[in-house]
Amino acid sequence: MAAVLRSLQAPPSPDELAGVWRADQLARTPQAVLPSGHAALDAELPGGGWPLGQLTEILQAQSGQHEWRLLLPALQAAAQRGPLVLVGAPHLPHLPVLAALGIAPDRVLRIEARTPAERLWAAEQALRCKDIGALLAWLPQVRSEQLRRLQLSGNTSQALVFAMRPLDAQRESSPAPLRLAVQCGEGTQLALQLLKRRGPPRDQPLALDAPLPVLAALKPVRRRTTETDHAVDRPARARIRQLTAA
Secondary structure, three states: OHHHHHHHHOOOOHHHHOOOOOOOOOOOOOOOEEOOOOHHHHOOOHHHOEEEOOEEEEEEOOOOOOHHHHHHHHHHHHOOOOOEEEEOOOOEOOHHHHHHOOOOHHHEEEEOOOOHHHHHHHHHHHHOOOOOOEEEEEOOOOOHHHHHHHHHHHOOOOOEEEEEEEHHHHHOOOOOOEEEEEEEOOOOEEEEEEEEOOOOOOOOOEEEEOOOHHHHHOOOOOOOOOOOOEOOOHHHHHHHHHHHHO
């Protein structure tokens, strides 16, 4: 009995502690990640980047505002691994801009899905394709159990999996291990609030430099009034007008 008690009281070995996550520290599990392209954000994410095969929620007041600026560096790398699948995107991606930024048009697959059930089904089917680089699903109306299905589907892939949801969804429970709220910051910055992560809470928003990609990719040109607004260059419309009028 004494020998048993001594073994129970013995401190755990370093190998045993390797899989232990302390709540006051960022998780150090061997989860595969892809760098976000924002050094300040990577320093706050478990593993140092966006998790692969795990659901990440991006919450914002209006979809189509900030997700491309936040995710573009990682999507450039993900496109080298496989296609980018967009499910229920609220705006057309501007393929010439993406091409100028290193994402070939044939790497962007846009799936029209209007109802919540259609979007969820399309997202789950896309994750069954082992070679996709990233899934971006806009899910304004989705229940926690449906997100759990998406999270489980993502576990079978090595893709980036993002769900874009309204800011009010932060009050709802979610199985996603990583949740972030994105808002406009000063100038070309984004203000990022880490709502959930495998690590200690962060009360203060994180300021990220995220310039509008169209200004760096294209020369200023006059827009025709019949052109369609696009997800990548739509926020820069007023700035382009100022440049062309100069």
